[in-house]
Amino acid sequence: MSEPTVETRCCIVGGGPAGMMLGVLLARAGVDVVVLEKHADFLRDFRGDTLHPSTMEVMHELGWLNELLSLPHQKAPYLRVQRGSAEVVVGDFTHLPTRARYLVFMPQWDFLDFLARKGAESPHFHLRMRANVTGVVREGSRVAGVRVTTPEGPMTVRAALVVAADGRHSTVRQQAGLAVEDLGAPMDVLWFRLSRKPDDPPDPMGRFEDGQIFIMINRTDQWQCGRVIAKGSFEMLRSLGLERFREDVARMAPFLAERVRELASWEDVKLLTVQVNRLSTWYQPGLLFIGDAAHAMSPVGGVGINLAVQDAVAAANLLSRPLLAGTDLGTEPLRQVQRRRELPARLTQSAQVLIQNRVLKPILQGRPNGNGGRLPWPLWLADHVPPLRRIPARLVGLGVRPEHLHLP
Incomplete structure (x- = not known):
C-alpha cells in the first residue's frame, strides 16, 4: 500500500512564530496552507516570550490586538539595567508611534495557541501536530514537497511552495545543503525560574557585575531568570556545585536570596546554546527559508x-498573489522575500554581535572595558541623556524596516 499524499499550495514546516504567522496570513488571503509541527503541543520551556511593539502593530492591523491582550501577559514600557546600586533606564518605549508602546511578555505557547485558533477560523488553514518532517521531495532541481512521519504512519505533503520555518536546527536546511555563515557567539544562557512576590520590582531587569550578567523577566507569579555565561563554561560551573550557583544568584539579585532554594537540582537549570548564523541564499526552486532557519538570532534584545x-x-505580502494565481511560482518572488528581509536580519545580527563582543564579553571576562567597574559607556550615556533612551527602544521595539500588511 502506498503512503497517503496531501496536496496543498503552500506547506510550512515548523509551528513556531514564523510558521504559524505565515500560515494564518496566507490562509486569510485565500491560499490553501498546511502547517506541520513535530510536537503534540506548543508547551516548551524557556522559549522567547517577548512580543515587541512591531508585532503588536501587526496584531492591530489584523484587528486582534485587544483579544490577544486579554490573555495573561505583562507590559514593560521601559528596559532597565543595574550595576551595583546604580539602576538605569536604557530603553523608553513610551514614545514609539505604535498602538502598543511597551514590550509584552507572554508565554510563547499562549501566543501560538492564539494564532492556531485564528487560523482554524479559515477553511484554507490546516495545522497538523505530531507531524515530523524527515526529508524533502524533489522533481529535478525543484522542491515539490516533504516527507513526514505521523502517529498514523508516513505521508507525503506536496506543494507549490515549501517554507522552512523549523528553526536554527532546521531539518529542511540540512536536506537542502545550503551554506550557513556562522557569526559566532561568546556566550550561552542558563534559564531557570524563581517565584515572584507582589512587591518585587515590576519591570524586566538586566544586572551586570564583573564576571556575571543576570536577566530577570516578570512572568506574574514567577521570575524567568537567565544567567549569561561564557561559551562552553556550563560544565565548569556545574563542577563548582549547585550551592555556589545559588550564592551567585543571591549576590546578583539580593531580594531573591530566600528563594534560591527553589532550585532543587541542576534539572531546574536549562542550557541555551547561543548561535548567531545565517544563510547567504534563503531559497531554492520551490523552497523558502524564514525566521531562525534563515538567520538564527542571539537572545540580545x-x-x-x-x-x-x-x-x-x-x-x-509578496507571495499571496503568486500562490493564488495557481501557476508555477518560480524563484523571483522568493528572491524578493530575501531582498526585503535580508538587510533587517543582517543589521540586527551585526548589532547583536557588536554588543556581545564589546559589552557582554568583557563583563563575562571580568574586564568591563577598563571603566573601573562603572556602567558600560552606552548605558552611562543613556543614564545621563534621557532622550537617547528612545534610540534603543526604537531599534528593539520596531527594528529595521517594520512590516505592515498588504494582503489581497
Missing part, C-alpha cells in the same frame, strides 16, 4: 520572535 513575525508578514 529578545528580538528573535519579532524578526520571525516580520519575515512572515513580508512573505505573505
Whole structure:
C-alpha cells in the first residue's frame, strides 16, 4: 500500500512564530496552507516570550490586538539595567508611534495557541501536530514537497511552495545543503525560574557585575531568570556545585536570596546554546527559508520572535498573489522575500554581535572595558541623556524596516 499524499499550495514546516504567522496570513488571503509541527503541543520551556511593539502593530492591523491582550501577559514600557546600586533606564518605549508602546511578555505557547485558533477560523488553514518532517521531495532541481512521519504512519505533503520555518536546527536546511555563515557567539544562557512576590520590582531587569550578567523577566507569579555565561563554561560551573550557583544568584539579585532554594537540582537549570548564523541564499526552486532557519538570532534584545513575525508578514505580502494565481511560482518572488528581509536580519545580527563582543564579553571576562567597574559607556550615556533612551527602544521595539500588511 502506498503512503497517503496531501496536496496543498503552500506547506510550512515548523509551528513556531514564523510558521504559524505565515500560515494564518496566507490562509486569510485565500491560499490553501498546511502547517506541520513535530510536537503534540506548543508547551516548551524557556522559549522567547517577548512580543515587541512591531508585532503588536501587526496584531492591530489584523484587528486582534485587544483579544490577544486579554490573555495573561505583562507590559514593560521601559528596559532597565543595574550595576551595583546604580539602576538605569536604557530603553523608553513610551514614545514609539505604535498602538502598543511597551514590550509584552507572554508565554510563547499562549501566543501560538492564539494564532492556531485564528487560523482554524479559515477553511484554507490546516495545522497538523505530531507531524515530523524527515526529508524533502524533489522533481529535478525543484522542491515539490516533504516527507513526514505521523502517529498514523508516513505521508507525503506536496506543494507549490515549501517554507522552512523549523528553526536554527532546521531539518529542511540540512536536506537542502545550503551554506550557513556562522557569526559566532561568546556566550550561552542558563534559564531557570524563581517565584515572584507582589512587591518585587515590576519591570524586566538586566544586572551586570564583573564576571556575571543576570536577566530577570516578570512572568506574574514567577521570575524567568537567565544567567549569561561564557561559551562552553556550563560544565565548569556545574563542577563548582549547585550551592555556589545559588550564592551567585543571591549576590546578583539580593531580594531573591530566600528563594534560591527553589532550585532543587541542576534539572531546574536549562542550557541555551547561543548561535548567531545565517544563510547567504534563503531559497531554492520551490523552497523558502524564514525566521531562525534563515538567520538564527542571539537572545540580545529578545528580538528573535519579532524578526520571525516580520519575515512572515513580508512573505505573505509578496507571495499571496503568486500562490493564488495557481501557476508555477518560480524563484523571483522568493528572491524578493530575501531582498526585503535580508538587510533587517543582517543589521540586527551585526548589532547583536557588536554588543556581545564589546559589552557582554568583557563583563563575562571580568574586564568591563577598563571603566573601573562603572556602567558600560552606552548605558552611562543613556543614564545621563534621557532622550537617547528612545534610540534603543526604537531599534528593539520596531527594528529595521517594520512590516505592515498588504494582503489581497
